[in-house]
Amino acid sequence: MSYRAPVEDMLFMLRHVAGLDGVLAQGGHDMAPEDVSAILDPAGKFASGVIGPLNRIGDRQGARLQDGVVTTAPGWREAYRAFVDGGWNGLGARPEHGGQGLPNLIAAACTEMWNGANLSFSLCPLLTIGGIEALAQHGSDALKERYLAKLVSGEWTATMNLTEPQAGSDLSLLRTRAEPDGEGRYRITGAKIYITYGEHDLADNIVHLVLARLKDAPSGTRGISLFLVPKVLPDGTHNDLRCSGLEHKLGIHGSPTCSMAFGDNGGAIGWLIGEENRGLACMFTMMNSARLNVGLQGVGVAEAAYQQALDYARERRQGRAPGAAEPTSAIVAHADVQRMLLTMKASTAAARAICYLTAQALDAAEGPEGKAANDRASLLTPVAKAFSTDIANEATSLGVQVHGGTGFIEETGAAQLMRDARILGIYEGTNGIQAIDLVSRKLPLNGGATVQAQIATMRRVAEGLLKDGSDAFGTAPARLREGIGSLDRSTSFLLKALASNRPETALAGATPYLRLFGLVQGAACLAQAGLAANAALKGGDTDPAHAGRIALARFFAENLLTAAGGLEQTVIGGAGFLDDAASALAS
Numbered sequence: 001m002s003y004r005a006p007v008e009d010m011l012f013m014l015r016h017v018a019g020l021d022g023v024l025a026q027g028g029h030d031m032a033p034e035d036v037s038a039i040l041d042p043a044g045k046f047a048s049g050v051i052g053p054l055n056r057i058g059d060r061q062g063a064r065l066q067d068g069v070v071t072t073a074p075g076w077r078e079a080y081r082a083f084v085d086g087g088w089n090g091l092g093a094r095p096e097h098g099g100q101g102l103p104n105l106i107a108a109a110c111t112e113m114w115n116g117a118n119l120s121f122s123l124c125p126l127l128t129i130g131g132i133e134a135l136a137q138h139g140s141d142a143l144k145e146r147y148l149a150k151l152v153s154g155e156w157t158a159t160m161n162l163t164e165p166q167a168g169s170d171l172s173l174l175r176t177r178a179e180p181d182g183e184g185r186y187r188i189t190g191a192k193i194y195i196t197y198g199e200h201d202l203a204d205n206i207v208h209l210v211l212a213r214l215k216d217a218p219s220g221t222r223g224i225s226l227f228l229v230p231k232v233l234p235d236g237t238h239n240d241l242r243c244s245g246l247e248h249k250l251g252i253h254g255s256p257t258c259s260m261a262f263g264d265n266g267g268a269i270g271w272l273i274g275e276e277n278r279g280l281a282c283m284f285t286m287m288n289s290a291r292l293n294v295g296l297q298g299v300g301v302a303e304a305a306y307q308q309a310l311d312y313a314r315e316r317r318q319g320r321a322p323g324a325a326e327p328t329s330a331i332v333a334h335a336d337v338q339r340m341l342l343t344m345k346a347s348t349a350a351a352r353a354i355c356y357l358t359a360q361a362l363d364a365a366e367g368p369e370g371k372a373a374n375d376r377a378s379l380l381t382p383v384a385k386a387f388s389t390d391i392a393n394e395a396t397s398l399g400v401q402v403h404g405g406t407g408f409i410e411e412t413g414a415a416q417l418m419r420d421a422r423i424l425g426i427y428e429g430t431n432g433i434q435a436i437d438l439v440s441r442k443l444p445l446n447g448g449a450t451v452q453a454q455i456a457t458m459r460r461v462a463e464g465l466l467k468d469g470s471d472a473f474g475t476a477p478a479r480l481r482e483g484i485g486s487l488d489r490s491t492s493f494l495l496k497a498l499a500s501n502r503p504e505t506a507l508a509g510a511t512p513y514l515r516l517f518g519l520v521q522g523a524a525c526l527a528q529a530g531l532a533a534n535a536a537l538k539g540g541d542t543d544p545a546h547a548g549r550i551a552l553a554r555f556f557a558e559n560l561l562t563a564a565g566g567l568e569q570t571v572i573g574g575a576g577f578l579d580d581a582a583s584a585l586a587s
Contacts, residue, residue: 058254
């Protein structure tokens with residue numbers, strides 16, 4: 001089964017939920033909303049026709065390390081060259097750096113497609129995008145002049161070097177060292193692990209962004225600096241760095257995950273990005289970009305799993321569905337299979353909408369909304385990353401289930417999607433860390449005003465459902481109002497816990513709260529899409545997809561959003577496990 005970019009559904013979500021029209025008007029872009037399809041259509045064809053067919057090849061053959069050289073799977077170099085030549089690498093980069101300057105919202109849709117077609121391949125440009133943003137915001141003019149244009153074009157690629165063997169998510173334990181060499185440069189010595197595309201054969205140079213400590217730097221995360229350490233130095237010589245190993249992983253086999261050694265022979269040469277001991281702030285520019293894009297990875301993989309499961313369910317015949325005349329029915333006719341498929345489709349659409357809302361907020365932050373939009377993006381980013389990647393894991397697991405025994409067999413490809421998706425909730429900050437970030441840092445923004453404003457937008461959608469009054473929405477208006485109530489009460493509880501210095505109570509409920517937020521926000525987005533679809537039908541538009549959008553909003557509200565009440569109870573009353581955890585885990 002080949003991935004098919006759902007361009008029409010994406011465009012509908014962009015326009016009627018994420019506010020594409022306003023983004024284009026605000027940014028002064030010389031295009032109408034209808035013109036966006038001229039970008040997404042060829043992007044979808046590239047995804048399905050060029051990088052999609054390489055997905056299984058990458059999984060089966062993977063990347064290989066020999067004599068310090070990493071070779072990607074057959075066909076990947078040619079596909080990457082086509083990606084770069086097509087101008088896809090620099091969609092969202094600023095024109096002054098050689099990019100196309102398109103809104104984050106349009107770039108987000110394309111990112112979803114690349115990853116739906118081939119997650120392992122798409123990790124390379126994803127990391128480069130983050131490197132571009134970090135360098136553009138924090139790099140010196142000299143570094144920008146030397147590196148930005150080649151990164152934007154894709155001629156060179158970028159990496160993020162944070163993790164070390166003894167320091168996973170806790171960067172305060174970082175040991176890699178940097179020493180000034182007296183010529184405005186630094187010598188970097190240390191080891192990093194889990195470096196995506198740390199070495200490969202797709203580009204002539206790799207620009208590593210490396211966290212390291214200067215001598216006598218403050219302890220903890222306050223003493224970390226960020227350095228640009230290229231594989232090939234400006235004079236053409238190879239820097240003192242190497243790939244010391246490739247990880248053997250559960251999934252994403254086509255993506256080389258490298259162990260990197262810096263400074264075997266005196267220190268790899270690097271240049272400071274930003275200020276000394278302020279590197280974490282610079283790196284978070286890259287990480288925040290990556291977190292939204294990882295959420296989009298989750299959407300893409302979940303969409304691919306849904307498409308494959310739907311195709312299989314339409315072909316596979318087993319059992320007789322109620323009322324069927326033939327002795328066997330396609331399994332898509334069975335109620336439980338329909339439930340699984342609708343869960344996959346509705347959850348994926350909800351995750352897509354949340355990611356698009358986040359991208360829209362980033363675009364709006366550059367306009368009149370300014371800080372308010374930036375705060376909204378900050379609030380939504382951990383939800384976009386964690387909720388969407390949780391959905392990817394659930395959807396790919398359901399995809400295997402729809403396939404039955406054949407899903408457990410590698411040849412069908414359903415198992416690969418499940419294996420590939422598993423990393424998404426782990427890298428770029430585990431989903432538990434995203435929940436902690438949401439509750440401890442993002443809810444208190446502006447005294448809670450940012451989250452309350454977001455809840456207010458959900459209430460307006462619920463009011464729109466009530467005013468619409470269409471029977472097609474079933475009990476969705478009531479379910480959405482109940483879900484918003486659960487979210488509102490849970491938010492107030494957590495804010496009070498933080499204000500009264502009970503952080504452990506708030507953190508105990510962080511993960512269920514993030515799930516609750518994602519469910520309610522996703523339900524509101526699907527309801528908004530359903531309202532737009534219903535208005536189109538009333539206006540004489542006969543597109544059959546509109547009825548499907550209404551049905552999807554109803555299914556999500558009546559079958560998935562019903563978990564909101566239980567999640568509220570867990571957030572508000574579930575912290576008691578902290579008193580008993582030690583004894584319960586003692587044996």
